Amino acid sequence: MAKAGEIAAWLGVELTSGADAGAHLLAVSSIEAAEAGSIVFATDAKTLAAAVESVAGMILAGHRAAEGVEDSRVVRVADARLAFAKVAQRLNASKRMTTVHTAAVVDSSVMLGEGTRIGAGCVLEEGVVVGAQCEIGPRVTIYAGTRLGDRVNVQAGAVLGGKGFGYARDSGTGEYTLFPQQGILVIEDDVDVGANTTIDRGALGETRIGAGSKIDNLVHVGHNCVIGRNVVIAAQTGISGSSVVEDGAILGGQVGIGEHALVGRGVILGGGAGVLSNKKMQGPGQVFWGRPARPLKEYLKDLASLKKR
Numbered sequence: 001m002a003k004a005g006e007i008a009a010w011l012g013v014e015l016t017s018g019a020d021a022g023a024h025l026l027a028v029s030s031i032e033a034a035e036a037g038s039i040v041f042a043t044d045a046k047t048l049a050a051a052v053e054s055v056a057g058m059i060l061a062g063h064r065a066a067e068g069v070e071d072s073r074v075v076r077v078a079d080a081r082l083a084f085a086k087v088a089q090r091l092n093a094s095k096r097m098t099t100v101h102t103a104a105v106v107d108s109s110v111m112l113g114e115g116t117r118i119g120a121g122c123v124l125e126e127g128v129v130v131g132a133q134c135e136i137g138p139r140v141t142i143y144a145g146t147r148l149g150d151r152v153n154v155q156a157g158a159v160l161g162g163k164g165f166g167y168a169r170d171s172g173t174g175e176y177t178l179f180p181q182q183g184i185l186v187i188e189d190d191v192d193v194g195a196n197t198t199i200d201r202g203a204l205g206e207t208r209i210g211a212g213s214k215i216d217n218l219v220h221v222g223h224n225c226v227i228g229r230n231v232v233i234a235a236q237t238g239i240s241g242s243s244v245v246e247d248g249a250i251l252g253g254q255v256g257i258g259e260h261a262l263v264g265r266g267v268i269l270g271g272g273a274g275v276l277s278n279k280k281m282q283g284p285g286q287v288f289w290g291r292p293a294r295p296l297k298e299y300l301k302d303l304a305s306l307k308k309r
Helices: 004-011 045-053 080-093 296-308
Strands: 038-042 058-062 074-077 146-148 159-162 167-169 176-178 184-187 198-200 206-209 287-289
Touching: 004 058, 004 074, 004 080, 038 045, 038 080, 045 058, 058 080, 074 080, 146 159, 159 184, 184 198, 198 206, 287 296
Parallel strands: 038 058, 058 074, 146 184, 159 198, 184 206
Antiparallel strands: 167 176
16 A cells, blocks of 8 residues: 555656545556556556546556546556556565464574565575565475575576586497586576576576566576576577577567577567577567577568468
8 A cells, every 4th residue: 555645756756736645545456447546557548538437546647648638646657557567566565474484494594685575385495595575486496506686576386596407428328427517596686587487507607697587487597598687588488508698688488599599689589489509699679580580571581482382
């Protein structure tokens, strides 16, 4: 819960003339389910009209959509969807529980950051570091040598810092021996990790996930990978060991990346794209698609050519 004036301050905007700065808002909501204490958002005039007809206590709307609208509940912001998400995050953070369940086994040496929550059935091995305001969902396993920054959100069933898939082969017998997997995993601030996602530790060095990156469910990141800042990775993507994904890249669902590959800054890989080992995909804003991945225009040209056959 927060007062209208507080929410405006969070967003760095002013309330509409006549608004009650002391009005209590309880939670974000869809327009259809809105109640008197709800906060809703509208990105266009049609949606805003529906919001105005509702009983919502606050309506976040873009400047263009709100032109000519006279309603003290409307708060004008640059990006209504983003503002709505930020408000939701702040409201949800205030609801965090800080109690320790009686069935939990917590070593006396454990130190968690302020406001951090650990869900039921989690295992955190010795030496794991978890920052402030983190949310660790149920049944998450975090192996020794893993460090999480602040405001990291890990959903149920994720496995962080496990051994990588690296072996030395005896050419004589054909047998495989596990290569040392004794490095670390570093997850920086404001990273989201989806349910049942696995991120391996480095073999001898580190695997690193950059600040602000968002990883969907059922993603695998191999050992020694470096994921940059504000990278988005959709579900069922697999990234082989020692690959690099630079800042701001976007990886669609079911993308496959071979070992020692490079996905450059701001590159977009379409769903199902395949990047060969040692391949470099570069060009901010450049879209690559297909298997093997190639520039979108080339991929579409190839599809058109196949259709003619």
